[in-house]
Amino acid sequence: MYEKPFSLEIVGPDKVVFKSEATSLTAPGVDGMFQVLYNHAPLLAQLGIGRMTIKTVEGKDSDYAVSGGFVEVRNNQVVVLVDTVEAAQAIDVSRANAAKDRAWERLHNRSRDIDVERAQLAFLRALNRIRVAGRAA
Structure with missing residues (x-):
């Protein structure tokens, strides 16, 4: 078609x-x-x-x-x-995993000065990069 x-x-x-x-x-x-x-x-x-x-x-x-x-x-x-x-195909999965881990740490070890929304978005962006790269593999 x-x-x-x-x-x-x-x-x-x-x-x-x-x-x-x-x-x-x-x-x-x-x-x-x-x-x-x-x-x-x-x-x-x-x-x-x-x-x-x-x-x-x-x-x-x-x-x-x-x-x-x-x-x-x-x-x-x-x-x-x-x-x-x-x-x-250009996504560096190890870098994306490191970004995910950093965001996770910020979200779960909260201090008063953490921007929660920013950390949540960073976590979601890193997860997305990992998922998209996984489909390309």
Whole structure:
């Protein structure tokens, strides 16, 4: 089955991560996962922490660990602006595990000056990176 492509651009804080045609984008919205296909209705959505998957016109899936940002869909042009983005195959799992352990320690050995929300988000981002890297292995 032929799936019609749309233009997709993913922009991280310091570079364009992806700029090509795609047939599908699955992303973690703050209210749950959503998928964009050809002729999707106009949309502006906020991203949460999770796995973003692109299906290229060649039929290949590419996974990314993302946290925060926005997706704009308009006239078969999709722009994703992300706070953090890392390709699955580029994730350093040992570094992600160390970040998870640090966040866990901060959450369970609380001192008065700990920013609990920041530690929780750090823990969730590290877990996400580990999960996304695990699927790529």
